[in-house]
Structures are given as C-alpha cells and as structure tokens.
Amino acid sequence: MMHDFLAGNREELIERCRAKVARRPARAATAAQLQSGVPLFLDQLIRTLQIEQTSEPLESRRISGPSGGGAPSLSEIGESAAQHGRELLELGFTVDQVVHDYGDLCQAITDLAYERNTPFEIDEFRTLNRCLDNAIADAVTEFSYQRDSLLAGKQTAEMNERLGFFAHELRNLLGAATLAFTAVKAGNLGLSGATGSVLERSLVGLRSLIDRSLAEVRITAGNPVRRQIFSVSGFIAEVRHAANLEARARGCTLTVSDVDPRLAVNADRDLLLSAVGNLMQNAFKFTRLHTEVTLNAYAVADRILIDVKDNCGGLAPGDAQKMFLPFTQTGEDRTGLGLGLSIAKQSVESNHGVLSVRDVRGTGCVFTINLPRHSMTDA
Known part of the structure; x- marks a missing residue:
C-alpha cells in the first residue's frame, strides 16, 4: 500500500x-x-x-x-x-x-x-x-x-503620495496668489510692485505645475505621440515668450540665441514644449539671484541640440546620476514635486531623443536635448 x-x-x-x-x-x-x-x-x-x-x-x-x-x-x-x-x-x-x-x-x-x-x-x-x-x-x-x-x-500608496504632493504644491501656490490678490485689492496697490511680483510668481508656478502634470498624464497613460515636422526657430520663440515671464518673476536674466530658420525637428510639439519648459523652470529655480539663464538651439551634424544653461554654482558629487529620478530634489529649494526632470526625460525619449546634463564646475549646469535633425524643406 x-x-x-x-x-x-x-x-x-x-x-x-x-x-x-x-x-x-x-x-x-x-x-x-x-x-x-x-x-x-x-x-x-x-x-x-x-x-x-x-x-x-x-x-x-x-x-x-x-x-x-x-x-x-x-x-x-x-x-x-x-x-x-x-x-x-x-x-x-x-x-x-x-x-x-x-x-x-x-x-x-x-x-x-x-x-x-x-x-x-x-x-x-x-x-x-x-x-x-x-x-x-x-x-x-x-x-x-x-x-x-x-x-x-x-x-x-504611490498614487496617494503623488496626489498628496500635487495637492500640497497646488495649495501653496494658490494660497500665495490669493493673499497677493487680496493685498492688491484691499490696499489699492498696483501690480508692478513687490506684491504684484508675488502674484505673478504664483500664477506662473500654477501654470508650470499644471503643464507638467498634463505631460505626465499623457506619458503614463500611453497616449500616442503625435509627431510633426516643425521649425525649431518658431518653437524656441514660443518657449521664450513664456520663459520671459518666469525670468522676471524670478529676478533673472534670460538670453536666447538666434536660431537658423531652416532647422526643424520631427516631434510631438506639446511633449517637447513640456520638456523644455520643465528645464527652463528648473534653471530659474536654481540659478543664483540676478544671474543669467540661457537657451540655445543649434545643429551639429545630423542632430539638433537644445541647451538650457543656468548659474546654480554646479552640482554636488553624484547628483547628475540621480537627478532624473522621480521625486528627487537635489538643491536647497525643495518646492515642487521633484518630477520636472523625470517628466522632461520621458518626454524627450518619447520623441527618439536624449536628455543629458553637464556640470560646469563652480558655474552651473547645462541640460541638453539631443534630437534627430530635419529641415523645413522636409515638411
């Protein structure tokens, strides 16, 4: 048996x-x-x-x-x-x-x-x-x-944490904007003074937060990338318009180089706009007061490079390897969700590009978006 x-x-x-x-x-x-x-x-x-x-x-x-x-x-x-x-x-x-x-x-x-x-x-x-x-x-x-x-x-738990961070940052920006508006209204103040600057910074921050969140939703939801060939010159002009407001709100100088009007990229314009916008916001956030942030777009061989340079003083050892991770904040300013660079990297990669950072010791950082080169004759 x-x-x-x-x-x-x-x-x-x-x-x-x-x-x-x-x-x-x-x-x-x-x-x-x-x-x-x-x-x-x-x-x-x-x-x-x-x-x-x-x-x-x-x-x-x-x-x-x-x-x-x-x-x-x-x-x-x-x-x-x-x-x-x-x-x-x-x-x-x-x-x-x-x-x-x-x-x-x-x-x-x-x-x-x-x-x-x-x-x-x-x-x-x-x-x-x-x-x-x-x-x-x-x-x-x-x-x-x-x-x-x-x-x-x-x-x-991860989703709740992210929603909590988002709600916290949204509340802070909205609270600052509301207080500034109330002060302007109650004191019959003009919008060109210090209180107006607080209101402007808060509104710019709200716009950036919402733009960043929408880009993340598109990426994580797996929405199809809508690529089209468009002018790099016109694209940079669009970025400059929004970045000028942020530069003024942050007390920085913005310098944008001229772009060859023949240069073009084949990309999802909204996602690329989000990526460059996040890099600009990061630069304004960490560059030292009254210093310069530069935006430069140019061609090298068969590639289009878009550089965003700040004057943050340079990176601490090891920061370059981890700064593209989500919820990572390496600077002294810990406002925000720590998602901007992570979203920028995903947005660039979804357009067959590469996002990298170079440390200029003692001066600042240069973030570079590297994309395949096209010309307006391809459109």
Missing part, C-alpha cells in the same frame, strides 16, 4: 525534498514554515490514502478536495497549501517555487519507490495526482492573490 510506504519512509522523503530545495537559491524559512509545506502535505496524503481503503472512501475528499479542478471547495490540503503559498511570497520567492515544492515530493516518491522496487496501484497514483493537483492549484491561487494585493496596495 502506498500509505504504508509513505509512512515508513516519511523522514527519508522529507530529507530528499529539502536536499532538492538546497540546490536552488537558499530559502530563509523558519521551522514552522517548513513544516507547513511538504511535511504537512505528506501527512495529509497518507491520511487520504488510508481513508480510501475504508468502507467510505469518498470521505477522503474532506482532506484532499475533489478531482477535476471544479469549483473551489474547502479541504485540509487546500487550506494548508494556501498558507504555504502565502509564506513563500513572504519569503520573496516566485510562483515557480510554489510548484517546485510539490513537484519535489512527487519526484522523491517516484525515485524512492523505484529504488525499493515498491509497486503502487493505479488508483493510488490517481489519488497522489489529485492531491498534488489541488495543493498546487490552491497554493498558486493564494500566492497570486496575495502578490496582486501587495502590488495593488503599493501602487495605491
């Missing part, structure tokens, strides 16, 4: 399974967790086989569950297998490990029976397969459910 063979060789079978596990990446399991896997299943299998030799063989289904993969039903093997699946997830293993654990036992039983020349009945093999099938199904189902729940919880 198979149940006699399993009971008499229980420890040998368990050791063979553990030896197989040891040959795979180590598992830092506790004694209790190891006991809820193969040893517990082996005991349940023995009891199932024993009951099937009685006058009421169908009672074994209470332990093993039904065959055929029908509707889920409560069984001892199902409950312990689900627990084993949860534990394997907590230990950091993949769904493959769930299947391997039960497959190891099946292989160990087969090998040992062959070595001992122990024959089994066909019905006993069917019971073994039914128990393994149900255990694997329940363990994998629970493993997948718990994994998906963890991922969903993590994504929800």
Whole structure:
C-alpha cells in the first residue's frame, strides 16, 4: 500500500525534498514554515490514502478536495497549501517555487519507490495526482492573490503620495496668489510692485505645475505621440515668450540665441514644449539671484541640440546620476514635486531623443536635448 510506504519512509522523503530545495537559491524559512509545506502535505496524503481503503472512501475528499479542478471547495490540503503559498511570497520567492515544492515530493516518491522496487496501484497514483493537483492549484491561487494585493496596495500608496504632493504644491501656490490678490485689492496697490511680483510668481508656478502634470498624464497613460515636422526657430520663440515671464518673476536674466530658420525637428510639439519648459523652470529655480539663464538651439551634424544653461554654482558629487529620478530634489529649494526632470526625460525619449546634463564646475549646469535633425524643406 502506498500509505504504508509513505509512512515508513516519511523522514527519508522529507530529507530528499529539502536536499532538492538546497540546490536552488537558499530559502530563509523558519521551522514552522517548513513544516507547513511538504511535511504537512505528506501527512495529509497518507491520511487520504488510508481513508480510501475504508468502507467510505469518498470521505477522503474532506482532506484532499475533489478531482477535476471544479469549483473551489474547502479541504485540509487546500487550506494548508494556501498558507504555504502565502509564506513563500513572504519569503520573496516566485510562483515557480510554489510548484517546485510539490513537484519535489512527487519526484522523491517516484525515485524512492523505484529504488525499493515498491509497486503502487493505479488508483493510488490517481489519488497522489489529485492531491498534488489541488495543493498546487490552491497554493498558486493564494500566492497570486496575495502578490496582486501587495502590488495593488503599493501602487495605491504611490498614487496617494503623488496626489498628496500635487495637492500640497497646488495649495501653496494658490494660497500665495490669493493673499497677493487680496493685498492688491484691499490696499489699492498696483501690480508692478513687490506684491504684484508675488502674484505673478504664483500664477506662473500654477501654470508650470499644471503643464507638467498634463505631460505626465499623457506619458503614463500611453497616449500616442503625435509627431510633426516643425521649425525649431518658431518653437524656441514660443518657449521664450513664456520663459520671459518666469525670468522676471524670478529676478533673472534670460538670453536666447538666434536660431537658423531652416532647422526643424520631427516631434510631438506639446511633449517637447513640456520638456523644455520643465528645464527652463528648473534653471530659474536654481540659478543664483540676478544671474543669467540661457537657451540655445543649434545643429551639429545630423542632430539638433537644445541647451538650457543656468548659474546654480554646479552640482554636488553624484547628483547628475540621480537627478532624473522621480521625486528627487537635489538643491536647497525643495518646492515642487521633484518630477520636472523625470517628466522632461520621458518626454524627450518619447520623441527618439536624449536628455543629458553637464556640470560646469563652480558655474552651473547645462541640460541638453539631443534630437534627430530635419529641415523645413522636409515638411
């Protein structure tokens, strides 16, 4: 009888399974967790086989569950297998490990029976397969459910964090604008003074925050990139118009070079506008007071380069490698979400371009957008 063979060789079978596990990446399991896997299943299998030799063989289904993969039903093997699946997830293993654990036992039983020349009945093999099938199904189902729940919880937490940052920044900018407007209205002040500057900075910040958020939504939602060939000169003129307001609000000087009117790029204009806008905002945010921010677009061989240079004083060691990561802020000014450079990088890459940064030691940074070159005759 198979149940006699399993009971008499229980420890040998368990050791063979553990030896197989040891040959795979180590598992830092506790004694209790190891006991809820193969040893517990082996005991349940023995009891199932024993009951099937009685006058009421169908009672074994209470332990093993039904065959055929029908509707889920409560069984001892199902409950312990689900627990084993949860534990394997907590230990950091993949769904493959769930299947391997039960497959190891099946292989160990087969090998040992062959070595001992122990024959089994066909019905006993069917019971073994039914128990393994149900255990694997329940363990994998629970493993997948718990994994998906963890991922969903993590994504929800990340989204809540981002929404929280966005709402906080939006409230700060709107609050400053409201206070400035109230002061102007109550004191009959002109908009050309200091209070008007606060109002202007707040409104420019609101516009940038909303533009940045819309660009991120487009990228993360997988909306198609709408490329078209357009003039680099006209594009830079559009950027300059908005950047002049920001330069005035930040107390900086903006210098924009002349652009060859023949130069063109094939890109999604809105996404590229967002990318350059984010780089300009970053430059105005970190450049030192009363210094210069420059915007320069030119051609080198078959590429179009757009440089944004600031006078922030240069980068700290290691900042260049991490500044394009989302929610990363490396300067003293920690306003904003830390998403601008990350969104700019994604926007440029979606247009088959490259965004890089060069540190000018003791002076500032030069951010460069590198795109394929076209000409207006291509349009």
